[in-house]
Amino acid sequence: MTLKVVFAGTPEFAQLALQAILTAGYTVPFVLTQPERPSGRGMKLRPSPVKQAAVEAGIPVAQPLSLRLDGKHPNDAAAVQQQLQAIQPDIMVVAAYGLILPQWVLDLPRLGCVNIHASLLPRWRGAAPIQRAIDAGDAETGITIMQMDAGLDTGDMLAVHTLAITADHTGGSLHDDLAQLGAQAIVHALNKLETTGLAAVPQPSQGVTYAEKLHKSESALDFNLPASQLARRVRAFNPVPSCTMLLPGLEQPVKVWQAQALDQPSTAVPGTVLAVSVDGIDVATGKGVLRLLELQRAGSRRQPVATFIQGWQLPA
Numbered sequence: 001m002t003l004k005v006v007f008a009g010t011p012e013f014a015q016l017a018l019q020a021i022l023t024a025g026y027t028v029p030f031v032l033t034q035p036e037r038p039s040g041r042g043m044k045l046r047p048s049p050v051k052q053a054a055v056e057a058g059i060p061v062a063q064p065l066s067l068r069l070d071g072k073h074p075n076d077a078a079a080v081q082q083q084l085q086a087i088q089p090d091i092m093v094v095a096a097y098g099l100i101l102p103q104w105v106l107d108l109p110r111l112g113c114v115n116i117h118a119s120l121l122p123r124w125r126g127a128a129p130i131q132r133a134i135d136a137g138d139a140e141t142g143i144t145i146m147q148m149d150a151g152l153d154t155g156d157m158l159a160v161h162t163l164a165i166t167a168d169h170t171g172g173s174l175h176d177d178l179a180q181l182g183a184q185a186i187v188h189a190l191n192k193l194e195t196t197g198l199a200a201v202p203q204p205s206q207g208v209t210y211a212e213k214l215h216k217s218e219s220a221l222d223f224n225l226p227a228s229q230l231a232r233r234v235r236a237f238n239p240v241p242s243c244t245m246l247l248p249g250l251e252q253p254v255k256v257w258q259a260q261a262l263d264q265p266s267t268a269v270p271g272t273v274l275a276v277s278v279d280g281i282d283v284a285t286g287k288g289v290l291r292l293l294e295l296q297r298a299g300s301r302r303q304p305v306a307t308f309i310q311g312w313q314l315p316a
Contacts, residue, residue, distance in 0.1 A: 001025040003194050006089040006109065007050070008032035013179045014095035015049035017116055020183035021093065026190060028059055029087050032080070034098050035063040068102050084108050091193070093186055094148065106148055111193060113148040116182040118175075119211070120144060120160060122203040125153035126211040130178060131171045133211075134236035137228075140164050141174070143182045145189045147200055152210075156200035159192070161185045170238040214241055220253070221245045223271040227261035227288035234259040247281075248273065248314055250297070257302050258294035265289075276314050278306035 005026045007018050010033050022028060031054040036045040047055070054061045062083065064076035081104065091111040094101070106113050119129035121144040126132075133141040142162040149155040161181055165174065192198045219241050221230055234243045234256050244253040260280070268274060268284035275282040280291035296302045 001027070001190075001194065003027070003090045003111075003190060004029060004087065005190065006030045006032070006084065006087065006092045007054075007095075008092060008097040008099075008101075009050045009095040010034040010048045010098050011096050012049045013118070013175060013182065014097070014116075015053045016179045016183040017093065017095045017186050018050055018053050020187050021190065022057055024187045024190070028054075028057070030083060030089070031059050031061045032097065032099075033061060033063055035065060064099070067099055067105055069104065091190070093190075095182065095186075101148065103150060106150065114158060114186075114189065115146045115148050115153070115155070116186050117144045117146050117153055118178045118182065120162065121146060121153060121157060122205075122208040124209055124211040127213040129211040130175050131211075131214055131236040132209075134165060134169060134171060134174060135232055137232055138165055141178070143178060143185045145185055145198075154203065156202050158198040158200060159185060159189050170235045172239045216241055219244050221256065221290075223283060223290070224286040227285040227290040230285060230290050231259050231261040249312065252298035254298070255296040255302075256292055256294075257296060258292075260291045260293055262289040262291050273314060276309055278309070280305050281309070 001024060003026055005021055005028050007021065007028050009018060018028070018031070031050060033048045033050040036047055038045060051061050062080050064080050067077050067080060069077045069081065085108070089109045092109045092113040093116070094113055095116040101113060117129070118141070119133060120140070120142045124132050140162050142160060144157055145159040146153065146157055147155045163177060163181055189198060219237060221233065221243050237243050238257055243256045245256055246253055262282065266274065266284040266289050270284055270286050272284040273281060274284055274289060280293050283290045283292065292305060294302055294304055295308045
């Protein structure tokens with residue numbers, strides 16, 4: 001493998017791609033990732049999954065706050081620019097990096113910068129394509145290997161790999177499946193670029209949607225919405241940021257980890273608890289009934305409803 005690949009990424013989604021590129025035998029002389037940020041209960045600084053993989057492989061890592069040569073972070077950006085110019089990479093692979101790449105970065109590699117994007121572009125450009133696809137009820141999603149340009153996920157498509165969204169997919173499980181697919185897709189794309197080349201196909205102008213960043217305000221279930229939509233929201237937001245609701249007799253909101261839309265009508269006011277049993281807590285919605293299957297009290301563990309309702313009396 002002769003391509004010299006610089007890699008830019010941060011979370012586990014990107015870590016799998018970096019490891020696949022290394023396993024395939026490509027030379028990765030330099031890695032870019034986000035700086036450590038406090039996380040967990042102790043708010044300790046933890047290296048990103050990509051940094052951990054790079055350090056284990058003995059690859060130099062840079063963690064600039066910005067790549068813009070605008071004087072705000074001159075030492076960060078200028079130092080990275082010098083390192084990249086010295087390396088003269090053939091290509092930069094980007095996966096969930098978290099920083100905007102200015103034009104000087106896009107232009108520096110011989111083959112430009114390619115992105116591993118977790119949707120079937122132009123659908124779900126933006127920050128949260130995995131969760132938005134489930135939330136919207138899409139039947140399929142996938143990985144697009146995209147030639148990056150100055151726009152937001154607007155570059156030409158080099159390769160597209162589809163994946164069916166099943167009724168069991170959560171945001172977490174679909175993320176994992178797409179991370180595996182993305183790792184396979186980028187190795188396949190690099191092989192093609194190195195041998196026969198890849199045709200760059202412009203994205204269609206029709207069907208463009210934007211996957212806005214997930215907001216915590218979206219977590220609270222609005223029972224005026226249809227049960228089918230609420231069930232999808234629970235799946236999409238599992239595990240992050242997770243859905244919440246208030247139940248009668250409990251002061252703190254509970255997290256909803258699993259729910260099911262029942263095929264039965266309801267004329268009750270949305271938000272009315274219709275029934276409580278070991279099978280689930282049935283709540284009226286704007287259209288149909290939502291059955292809550294797995295819940296979590298504040299400070300407690302996730303529990304199936306049969307366990308959750310023990311010792312809890314539902315007020316009238």
